[in-house]
Amino acid sequence: MSVVCSICGEAHVKCAAVVDPNTKKFLEFSDGAFLDGMCENCGFVVLTDPEEVQTDIGKRYREYLASEKSEPRFTYCQIVHTDNYDGCEGQYIRLDGGPVDENDDRLIASCNGIEELKAMAVPSGDRDFTLVECQGLYAQRA
Numbered sequence: 001m002s003v004v005c006s007i008c009g010e011a012h013v014k015c016a017a018v019v020d021p022n023t024k025k026f027l028e029f030s031d032g033a034f035l036d037g038m039c040e041n042c043g044f045v046v047l048t049d050p051e052e053v054q055t056d057i058g059k060r061y062r063e064y065l066a067s068e069k070s071e072p073r074f075t076y077c078q079i080v081h082t083d084n085y086d087g088c089e090g091q092y093i094r095l096d097g098g099p100v101d102e103n104d105d106r107l108i109a110s111c112n113g114i115e116e117l118k119a120m121a122v123p124s125g126d127r128d129f130t131l132v133e134c135q136g137l138y139a140q141r142a
Contacts, residue, residue, distance in 0.1 A: 009123030
């Protein structure tokens, strides 16, 4: 997979780069160049690489199991709302399939395990958010 728009999932995106204005020669990508950019469909958005996010989730999961010897119940993630874009937002996601209290503004979703969590890294019209970064796995919420 490639870097895509976190809202529509399309790869028709552009990001900033450092260019010598006199020679028009590409020099490098600026710091954070792949974090946001322009999508042909959605405008200025957060960019994401779903495969990279999924790989990171898998690594964090293996590290958690090695140290805790039990399944994590929550994850804290950066998400992008696809129905009302306003940048990234930190949210918890349940990993044990438990209920989500609609009055809890810090718990956005519930899934049944790590594979369903990984699927949330791929932009989809079936959800109103895309997971763009996993910041940690936990036995309980903070």
